[in-house]
Amino acid sequence: MARIDYVELPSVTAHEVTRGFYAKAFGWTFTDYGPDYASTTSGDVDLGLNGQPGDALAAPLPVIRVDDLDAALGAVDSAGGTISRPIFSFPGGRRFHFIDPSGSELAVWESSDAATS
Structure with a gap:
């Protein structure tokens, strides 16, 4: 979820x-x-x-946790979101950023625990 x-x-x-x-x-x-x-x-x-x-961020960044980052990237793209930062790794996992149709930027992340399980 x-x-x-x-x-x-x-x-x-x-x-x-x-x-x-x-x-x-x-x-x-x-x-x-x-x-x-x-x-x-x-x-x-x-x-x-x-x-x-x-x-630096321009505004607060809500971050959505998912179990499958690659699938989420595909779903965001298919739904019409604009990928503003492609998938990258950070301590604890991987994430990407996107812009929704209203212009809000959000991020989606997957824990490194999920990526290895």
Whole structure:
């Protein structure tokens, strides 16, 4: 079943400040994936803070988890979505980005656990 389980926020200009804000305001703890990326790992809907200057986001990015990334890419393409970033690997899995007919950008990801099972 596909569902949104992750939201990535831009935090390029104030990565540490943004991370500290969410920790203080909501008590969230983060796992660091390098100096410019951190995420919660609650297992429900997690939050990623993307502070990578070369990969800056313009807006929050909802991320949909699927069991078969290649099939999802085909389905998005067939439904009329525009692939804005082809499949790439990252720590934890693989994902791609697409633009829906209204112009919203979303991502679709598959866990590295799903890719090996």
